[in-house]
Amino acid sequence: MTDMMSIGASGVRAYQTALTTVSDNIANTGTTGYTRRTADMREIAAPTGVTGNGAVTTGSGVLATGISRSADQFRAADVRSASADLARSETGIDWLGRVQSALTGNQLGDRLTGFFTSANAVAADPTATTPRSAMLEAASSAAASFAATGKALDNVAATLDATADNAATALDSLGTALAKVNDGLGRSAEGSGARAALLDQRDQLLEQMSAIADVNVSTDTAGRSTVRLGGASGPVFVAGSEAGNVTYVRGDSGAVSFAVHRAGTSASFSPTGGALAGVVDAAARITGARDQLNNIATDFAAGVNAVQAQGRDLDGNAGAAMFTAGTTPTDLSVNLTDPRGIAAAAVGGGPRDNSNLVAFASLRTSGGFEASTTTLVSDTASTLAARQQVADAQSAIRDGAIAARDGVSGVNLDSEAVDLMRFQQAYSASSRVIQVARETFQSILDIR
Numbered sequence: 001m002t003d004m005m006s007i008g009a010s011g012v013r014a015y016q017t018a019l020t021t022v023s024d025n026i027a028n029t030g031t032t033g034y035t036r037r038t039a040d041m042r043e044i045a046a047p048t049g050v051t052g053n054g055a056v057t058t059g060s061g062v063l064a065t066g067i068s069r070s071a072d073q074f075r076a077a078d079v080r081s082a083s084a085d086l087a088r089s090e091t092g093i094d095w096l097g098r099v100q101s102a103l104t105g106n107q108l109g110d111r112l113t114g115f116f117t118s119a120n121a122v123a124a125d126p127t128a129t130t131p132r133s134a135m136l137e138a139a140s141s142a143a144a145s146f147a148a149t150g151k152a153l154d155n156v157a158a159t160l161d162a163t164a165d166n167a168a169t170a171l172d173s174l175g176t177a178l179a180k181v182n183d184g185l186g187r188s189a190e191g192s193g194a195r196a197a198l199l200d201q202r203d204q205l206l207e208q209m210s211a212i213a214d215v216n217v218s219t220d221t222a223g224r225s226t227v228r229l230g231g232a233s234g235p236v237f238v239a240g241s242e243a244g245n246v247t248y249v250r251g252d253s254g255a256v257s258f259a260v261h262r263a264g265t266s267a268s269f270s271p272t273g274g275a276l277a278g279v280v281d282a283a284a285r286i287t288g289a290r291d292q293l294n295n296i297a298t299d300f301a302a303g304v305n306a307v308q309a310q311g312r313d314l315d316g317n318a319g320a321a322m323f324t325a326g327t328t329p330t331d332l333s334v335n336l337t338d339p340r341g342i343a344a345a346a347v348g349g350g351p352r353d354n355s356n357l358v359a360f361a362s363l364r365t366s367g368g369f370e371a372s373t374t375t376l377v378s379d380t381a382s383t384l385a386a387r388q389q390v391a392d393a394q395s396a397i398r399d400g401a402i403a404a405r406d407g408v409s410g411v412n413l414d415s416e417a418v419d420l421m422r423f424q425q426a427y428s429a430s431s432r433v434i435q436v437a438r439e440t441f442q443s444i445l446d447i448r
Helices: 002-027 073-104 108-124 129-187 193-210 274-309 355-367 369-409 413-447
Strands: 037-043 062-069 215-219 225-229 236-239 245-250 256-262 265-269 323-325 332-334
Touching (some): 002 062, 002 413, 073 129, 073 193, 073 215, 073 274, 073 369, 108 129, 108 355, 108 369, 129 193, 129 225, 129 245, 129 332, 193 215, 193 225, 236 256, 274 323, 274 369, 355 369
Antiparallel strands (some): 215 225, 225 236, 245 256, 256 265, 323 332
8 A cells, every 4th residue: 555655646746747847838938038848757666577475566656857958959059040140131231221321311422413513504604603603512512422421431330339349248248147057057956947947048148149149059968058259160258157258349441350358368250140240241341431432532632623723713823722631531621712713714715715624524524423422322222132132031041940949949838738638637646546545545444
C-alpha cells in the first residue's frame, strides 16, 4: 500500500508541475520573447527482475526533473541575421529620405534656372534697370539656395552623429544587461523556471542587439553568451559577466569608424548589419552629396565671376565678381550690389551691347549646373526607391524567419489546451491512486 501511495504522490507532484508549466504557457501567449516550456518527466525506476520470493518488482512513480524551453538556436540566429539586414536597410532609407529633403527643400535647381533666365532678360534690353535688378535678385536667390542646401546637409550630418551616439549608448546598455544575465545563468539551477526566464531574456537582448549591429554569438554549456560585433572576426563585446562599450567617430572627411573598448583594450570594427551599418551608408551618402554640391557651387560661382571679368558694365568698367564664397563652397553671397555693375557688354562695346551675355548662355550649357543638380537629386531618389524594394524583401525574409522560430518556440493554445486536459486527468488519476491506497489500507486495518 505504501508503494501505491508513494507512486500516486509522485504523480500528483509531477503533474502539478506540468499543469503549472502549461498554465504559464497559456498566460504568456502574447508575451514578447516568451519561449514555450515543457515539464520534463522521467520514471522513478526500481530494480527490475524477480525477487527471491518470486515477486516481480516495478517502477516507483514519476519525477518532474525540470523545465525545458522549446527553443531552436539556429532559427533564433536566422532571426537575428534577418533583423540586422532589415535594420540596415530601414536606417539607410530614413537617412536617404532626409538627404533627399535637404537637396530639394530649397529649390536649388529652380533658382539656377531663374538666374540664367534673368540673364536672357538683360540681354533683351541691356540698358534697362529692371531686368538688371531682377538678375541680381535671382543671383541672391541662387546663393541663398546654395547656402541653405549646404546647411541642410550639415544638419542632417549632425543629426546622424547624434543618432549614432545614441545607438552606441543603447548597445552599451544591452551589453551590460546581457552580462548580468550571463552572471545569473552561471548561478541558476539546470532545468529551473528561473533559468528558463533568463534564457528568454538573453535571446531578447541578442535580438535587440542585432537591430543595432550584426552580432556573432557563441554560447557555453550554461547558456552564457559571448558576443562579437561586426562578424565572427570582430572584437568581443560581451564575455561572461563583462561587457565593453562602443564609441562612434565621424572624421572631417566624413568617414565613420566604430570601436569596442573592453578589458583595457580597444579594437575597431566595421558593422555590416543593423542600424550602425545604416549609419555608415548614410554618412557616405551625405558626404557624397555634400562634395557634389560643393563642386556645383564652386564651378557656378567661378564661372559667373569669370564671365563678369571678361565683360564691361553699364559704365564701361570691367565687370566685378558677382559671388563670394564663405567658409564652405556653398556659403555663397552676392558681392555685386549695383545693377549697373552687370557686365553685359564685351570689351569695346557700348551701353546697348549684350554680347558678353552670350557667355552666360555658353556657361549654362558647358557648366551643366542645373543638370548636375537634377542628377544629384534623381540619383538619391533612385537609390532610395531601390533600397525600399530591398527592405520590402528583407522584411518578408525576417517575417518568415520569425514564423519559423515561433513555430518551434511559440505557444499554440490548441496544443496547450490538450496538454492541460491530459495533465489534469493524470493529476486526478494520481490523486485517485492515493485515495484507493488509503481505502485499501483502511480496509485491511478494519479486517484486523
